[in-house]
Amino acid sequence: MRLTVSRKAHFNAAHRLHRKEWSDEKNQLIFGKCNNPNFHGHNYELIVQVTGELDQETGFVMDLKELSDLIKSEVEERFDHKNLNLDVPEFFELIPTAENIAVVIWQLLRPFIPSDKELEIILYETARNFVSFKGEN
Numbered sequence: 001m002r003l004t005v006s007r008k009a010h011f012n013a014a015h016r017l018h019r020k021e022w023s024d025e026k027n028q029l030i031f032g033k034c035n036n037p038n039f040h041g042h043n044y045e046l047i048v049q050v051t052g053e054l055d056q057e058t059g060f061v062m063d064l065k066e067l068s069d070l071i072k073s074e075v076e077e078r079f080d081h082k083n084l085n086l087d088v089p090e091f092f093e094l095i096p097t098a099e100n101i102a103v104v105i106w107q108l109l110r111p112f113i114p115s116d117k118e119l120e121i122i123l124y125e126t127a128r129n130f131v132s133f134k135g136e137n
């Protein structure tokens with residue numbers, strides 16, 4: 001029997017959408033107000049989902065306390081109250097869009113999730129903008 005367990009988390013962070021190889025004009029055209037040189041922030045809402053077989057002895061797909069601790073150590077400690085462009089090495093060369101942040105979070109968590117389970121990341125950048133990523137397991 002396969003089920004999905006989910007854990008919500010949040011972090012707030014500043015970012016700027018900017019491509020170094022492009023002119024200021026092109027950056028402004030493509031990214032608009034999100035290209036503000038002085039950055040801007042979001043309260044990111046994160047949902048991490050793990051899908052797998054129900055363990056008949058524990059009644060768990062995965063211990064949610066373990067998942068919560070993992071999100072704290074691997075995601076919140078890296079991203080919370082940080083400037084993603086300046087403080088987080090994963091985004092020194094990668095534009096911190098919601099899509100890219102979701103992929104990075106998946107890559108950070110994947111090694112800790114048993115290989116027989118699927119991992120999906122849902123990331124809300126604003127109350128109305130969100131992305132989901134279910135990478136190759």
Ligand SMILES: Nc1nc2c(c(=O)[nH]1)N=C([C@H](O)[C@H](O)COP(=O)(O)OP(=O)(O)OP(=O)(O)O)CN2
Pocket residue numbers: 017034040096097098099125126127128129
């Ligand atoms: N595909 C993507 N498009 C955009 C992203 C992104 O990560 N992926 N990011 C942004 C900006 O970061 C921007 O800050 C988003 O804010 P905004 O457009 O203001 O969104 P809101 O939901 O707050 O605004 P409303 O227009 O009031 O809904 C832009 N695009």
Ligand SMILES: [Zn+2]
Pocket residue numbers: 015034040041042
């Ligand atoms: Zn933004």
